Every structure is written in structure tokens, then in C-alpha cells.
Amino acid sequence: MPKPVLVVGAGPVGLTMAAELARYHVPVRIIDQSQGRTDKSRALAVWPRTLECLAASGCLDAFLATGLRADAIGIHTGSRRIGRIAFDQIASPFNLLLVIPQSETERLLETHLASLGGKVERSTELTAFTDTPEGVICRVRHASGENEEIDASWLIGCDGAHSFVRRTLGMAFEGDTLSTGFLIADVHLTGFAIPPNELAIFWHPDGALMVFPISPGRYRIIADIGTISGQPPNLGQVQSIMDRRGPGGVTLSDPAWLSHFGVNERTVRDYRADRVFLAGDAAHIHSPAGGQGMNTGMQDAFNLAWKLALVEQGKANPALLDSYSRERSPVARQILAESGRLTRLVLLRNPLAQRLRGFLAHRMLGFPEVQRAIVNRLSGIAIAYPDSPLNAGSAQGLRGPSPGQRFMPDLPIAVRDAARFTLWATDDTEARTLIGRYPSLLDPHLRAPPDGKGSWLVRPDGYVAATSRAGKWSPIEAALSKIVAKTAHPPKT
Ligand SMILES: Cc1cc2nc3c(=O)[nH]c(=O)nc-3n(C[C@H](O)[C@H](O)[C@H](O)COP(=O)(O)OP(=O)(O)OC[C@H]3O[C@@H](n4cnc5c(N)ncnc54)[C@H](O)[C@@H]3O)c2cc1C
CATH class of the missing domain: 3.30.70.2450 (Alpha-Beta Plaits)
Structure with missing residues (x-):
């Protein structure tokens, strides 16, 4: 029997993580110390980038059917409106904010997990763990008082702001x-x-x-x-x-x-310590004012799950897992800095500064570019991994996204149950040969490139890994050969 990944915490992040792993056929157990789901509405905002990820995982329809659609945000003083930002300018197929109480988000994710064969083990608390090179020995206590030892392949701490996993690792929450x-x-x-x-x-x-x-x-x-x-x-x-x-x-x-x-x-510096990962509030906590905490955490899960699946299935080099913290940590830092600035702007006390804030907000929100910049940030669609160790090549001279950027938002989002990269290139023998050389990593279906001539290698989570000009395959090859498991390395042609 293969060892399971143990996910600790069945909040929105742990549930997303477990469902994504189950979707990729990775054995997973998910435990939570509480008896049942939260009944508090807590996080209400689900932003477009998270909706895109939910679409790719196959559970968006239930969210759209349950939540309330918000189309704009307005800033007012008394009965006077200073400015209004409409969400229809967000460059996403889901250009709206879905308002849905966190209790409902958790219910829908748990149903989705059940549809993939997973189940939350409730009243089950992680009380100790030991990380070894072969796995993580985890001790959990059940409601009956009985202790169980779980020999897990990896431990993922999605156990919230007071994370036991983070504290046990002795990581500073700065x-x-x-x-x-x-x-x-x-x-x-x-x-x-x-x-x-x-x-x-x-x-x-x-x-x-x-x-x-x-x-x-x-x-x-x-x-x-x-x-x-x-x-x-x-x-x-x-x-x-x-x-x-x-x-x-x-x-x-x-x-x-x-x-x-x-x-x-607050945030930790590193989201990984050997076979133990942190995700969601366990790794970063934010002001609820920006409505970003849960969204950022769920996107941590979407980032880590496909990497863990490829490594667990022996298709990718374990070094792939180092990119998780390298990619997600700067995202949380940036969101923290931005939501911190937003919170401080909202909290201005000096009357002169307040008047200046009202005047500037009114002027600035009159510019469509300013409005777009704000919603692109809030919506999560501007999130990118420009410094990812997985990136190769450049989109210079091509019309399309660069390595690290989100790919082609206007395409229908496909649900796949295998963590596969996709190749977007002109249909020729070299492209087909490349697909044949990396069968464990590449989806066999070749897709037309956005500009009709360049080549794009797209990760399972929808971000660009590599780009190249027509006929120049070396950046794409470089990206694939960095990721592919050494044992599965294809022979050179
Ligand atoms: C008032 C408020 C409003 C908010 N609004 C928004 C918003 O609009 N948008 C947004 O994105 N975010 C918002 N947030 C933040 C959001 O609620 C959190 O970011 C989100 O809940 C984090 O999810 P999580 O799964 O990481 O952690 P949690 O939801 O905290 O879940 C952690 C789980 O781990 C379990 N656990 C802990 N320790 C153990 C253990 N040792 N063993 C087993 N289980 C354990 C807990 O029981 C819990 O169920 C808001 C927060 C608050 C308080």
C-alpha cells in the first residue's frame, strides 16, 4: 500500500489540497480536530483567479449556483459616491466577485472531495510528528482518546493561523x-x-x-x-x-x-521543511479587509498539488517541490504589503489626510487604467511567478504571456485528472517528437499557439513554464528536462 499524504486541517485550504490530490489519484488522508465544519461566514469573497482554479478542478458550477454575484465596489462618503470600480473589466472568463460564506465554501469543497472518494476524518487531532527521509511519522488522537500512528509520505499543515505544524517546526511567523x-x-x-x-x-x-x-x-x-x-x-x-x-x-x-x-x-519565510509543507493561514495571515487570505491559501493548494502528484507518481524530479515556496512566498508577501497599505489607507485619522485621500481617490478612480490595475490585483489574475526556478525562455518577439505568467485566460478551462503540461505550438514533426519524448509530463494533445507561430509550455496550474520562437525548442526542452524524473528521462533523439 502506498503511503498517504496527510493533510492536517479541513478548512478551505486543506479541503482544496485534499481534493486536488485526490483528483490526481494521489492517496491522501485529511484530518480535522473539530467535530464539524465552521458555521461562521468568515471569508466571503472568492475572486476570479480562485474561480478559474475551481473551474479547472471541476467544481465551479456548484459555487456559481450557491454564491451571490457582486459586480462592483463603490467608495462613498455619506450619501455621495467618490468612485466605483466595475468587475467586468477583469480579464477573466469569470469577471465577477463571488460572495459566498466560508461555511458554504467548505461544504461545497467537502462534497467535491467526496465525489473524488475522499472524506474528512473529524475529531482527529495531530499531536506530534517526526520527519524522516522516507516519510513523516504522525501521531494523531481520535475522539475516543485512542492514538494512531500514520506513516505519511508528506505532511501538509493547513491547520490555520495557530498552526501546530508551524509551531512544531519552530518556524518564526514574522x-x-x-x-x-x-x-x-x-x-x-x-x-x-x-x-x-x-x-x-x-x-x-x-x-x-x-x-x-x-x-x-x-x-x-x-x-x-x-x-x-x-x-x-x-x-x-x-x-x-x-x-x-x-x-x-x-x-x-x-x-x-x-x-x-x-x-x-504575518508570514513564514519558507513554506517547506523537508517532507513537511505549510499552506494557507498556517503560512500567512492577512487583514480580512482585503478579502485575500482564503483565496491566497486555496491558490497555495492549487500550486502544490500538481507538483506533489508528479513527484509521488515518479514522473518529476523531487526538486520540483522546492519551487512551491519560491513561488508562493513572494505572492503572500506582496499581498500582505498591499492589503496592509489598503488597511492603513482605510484607517487614516488625520482630517487633512482624510480630505486628501477623498480628493485623490475621486481623481484617480476616474482613470480606467487605475481601475483596471486595482481590480487585476484584487482579482488575483495579476499573480505571476516571474522568478520561478521552473521558468525558461522569454516571450520577447512573441505575442503572448511570458514564463511565469498566467496563460490565455479566455480559453475554455479543461478539467483533467492527470497533472500534465500542455504544449501550444504549430503542428509539426518536431513538436510531435517532443510530446513523444516526455509522455509522462506532456499531454498528448498539441494545441494551437496564441499568436499562431511561437511555442508555449503551460503547467498543469495554467501558468507558462517556457516559451520559444518557432523551431527553437531549447527553452522548452530545458524546462522539461529540469522537471522530468531522472529515472524517467527520455533518450536523446
Ligand atoms: C472575519 C473574517 C473575514 C474574512 N474574510 C475573508 C475574505 O473575504 N476573503 C478571504 O480570502 N479571506 C478572508 N478571511 C480569511 C479566511 O477566513 C482564512 O484565510 C481562511 O479560513 C484560511 O483557511 P485555512 O484552511 O488556511 O485555515 P482555517 O480555516 O483556519 O482551517 C484550519 C483548520 O485546521 C484545523 N486544525 C488546527 N490544528 C489542528 C490539529 N492539530 N489537528 C487537526 N486539525 C487541526 C482547525 O480545526 C481548522 O478547521 C477572513 C477571516 C476572518 C476572520
């Missing part, structure tokens, strides 16, 4: 804790005049107020409140913040969740 606290409320609103498919941010001298639709009539409210006291807020307090900072005439009722949270912005 970053800051903001001094300002936030209030969060999921409530019913009447008299709220903003269209129900728009997110709204209200800037006020007292602080910011964010209002996000969840479902017809229900909204998520977030507001900065200075220092947090021990008690959660009550509905009256949230109502008075809405009255002061909001557009006026809005009545709150029927709270489903009233709480407060502090903002941590």
Missing part, C-alpha cells in the same frame, strides 16, 4: 499586529439604497465602514473601532456606527454574527 480592532456583523438591512450586487466602503472622519452583500437583504458589516474590549459588540452599537458613518436611513436587524477581530499580518 510580521505585525495592528493596534486597531475591527467590529464584524452579519445582519439584515432595510433602507440601504446601494444596489445589492455592489460592495460599499464608506469613509468617515471617525473611521471606515464596509458593507458587503451576503444574500438578499443580508449584509456583512466591518468597521474599525479602535481598541477592542472583551465583550462582542451588540446590535445597538453597530446601528449607531451605521448611522454615523453610513448613507443614512438604514435599519439593522436579525444579527446572525456579532464579533470583533484584530488584524495580524
